[in-house]
Amino acid sequence: MKKLIFTVAGGIFAYGTYGKYRYQQSARSFLLEKGMRAIGYKDRIRVTDPEYFMESFELPPSEDKFPAGLLRGVSWREMWVGQMQVFSWNEIGEKTQKVVVYLHGGGYVSRASKLHYLMVNRVVKATGARAIFPTYGLGPQYNISTELLKLVTLYRELVAEHGAKQIVLMGDSAGGGLVMSLLQGVKAAGLEMPAQAILLSPWVNAAMDHPQAPFYDTVEPMIPLAGLLRAAKCWAAPGMALNDPLISPIYLSDAELEGFPRITSFVGLHEIFYPDIRDFHKRLNEAGIENRLIVAPRMIHVYPVFPTPEGREAVQQIITLVEEK
Template identity: 35%
Template sequence: MASWQSKLTSLFLRAAVKRKINPHANPADARARVDRLAARFSKDQDWIKVTPVSANGVPGEWVDVASDTPAIASGTEPQAGKVLLYLHGGGYIVCSPATHRLMVARICREAGLKALVIDYRLAPEHPFPAAVEDAEAAYRWLLAAGHKPEDIVIAGDSAGGGLTMSLLLTLREQNMPMPAGAALLSPWTDLALTGWTMLTNARRDPMLRLDSASLAVRHYLQDTTPTHPIASSIYADLTGLPPLYVQVGENEILLDDSRRLVAIAQNHGVEASLEEWPGMPHVFQAFAHVPESKPAIEGIGAFLKAQANRSALAAPDTVQAQAQTPAPTEAIEAAE
């Protein structure tokens, strides 16, 4: 049964997000409102270290955990060379590294990793494939900086989870070395919005609405078909991708996006697992005051740490040459 804290949070989200945020608002106004809401749940903490960075021209920040943080468990101190590339959610329209900083830091604390969180370009000003290009540029930047692919893990929530899949598919099509694994929090994997839970969970979901999702798709894809396999990974061949770990709340309209992604990945021979959390809203892991958030973050951290330490996924010694290649868009164009 869901905790009372999660139930109160769901009530707040229903009142402040689902009913109040106008999907047709000017994107700049929507971003400002979301930033104000996020600030209520994601205050800066002394134990979080933030360093601005430019990753191949893509702005972002390193998020790290101070080594003397009391809450760090034994054996989870940051490991040299091993990093997390985090792609934030927000429907490809809103949010930033700042809105996700606390959740990312909590993941870093559990995984013993530092994270690169990029401020990728947002729609409608920068439609698909701009976000994919920025994610790829950041990954290539990590490789060029000397990080081995088997020491890199990726994670993302909501649209950031979909973007994580877009990045993995792009890397595979370009014969780039793959990261060690990917954790997905309520990933948005079907921009055609065909999941049955889009309808069956329409009332239960306290945060997301089908009409808002539909408008976000139009902003992001514009002239691109919503079944484009790079944009909507459930329409892609997932063969050859690294291990995937997916968490999703059972009350979400995006529930079927996670279920179908994992089923397709397993059918294509990819190691993939799914956790469905009863009574939980969209990306509940972001709400540190919700009791269910803690074990969920611990699970994500344990998965990422394990994958970053798996030597079996070591890539050939061609990283530097590939990393210095200009970021192409051939894979995206070929899939169209």
């Protein structure tokens, strides 16, 4: 992604500067979106070829490597919860330290990117929080049923160590959807809820059946509707419908949402998830759940993760949220 930003930036910088004034969008953000469209980033998954799609994501289970070279000077350690690898850093050994549990995006079929680690590191360095970064198992080898058990176990251990009210759950895209799955798992296990959840472009409807989805598929420069549906099928448990609330929290009932913590979502208007996220927050309002929806005009999917002025502003908002009592 870094290569994309700088390669395209060199070629169309003047046009990007023009975009800043015409569209009230930073040049870097404008370049990022236009660059994605120019190189066909959205078409990197050959969604018309199901066999290719499955082969692309049927990766053998393996351990991720902590990007120590990227996060220089960071003291980190590896933990294991069952067979799930977890990275912990910025840890000071105090029970009262806040904890940011980050569930990365990637359609439930792709590993975390360096941008995920960089953003999380900015947040925990600014807030003094401990970072917990699970590298949960990916579809199709693993699914929501196998990984939710591991995540609930991890959460239980963190509650015992720090207390629930010191924990912030955070995730982007599929990771945001997984945060909502984890909240359901926490409730089912009878555990105390975390302080809050912060979601970046969360995937709240695995069925992708919103009537406006086809239109927003034409607006979205990153992720294709057809590819999302195939990824959702990889992640669903055997026999599970894609509109099951466990993977599509937009369908949670008032009773199922009862007791959930405050939920804040960030979303851009240039992404396919926008209508579902908008309606998801309407559901939260109807259920009486404290929530906030931050909508960024002309921003793309998971815009807070990218090194743009708008992304940096969103990260600062996240830092403020984490610091709140």
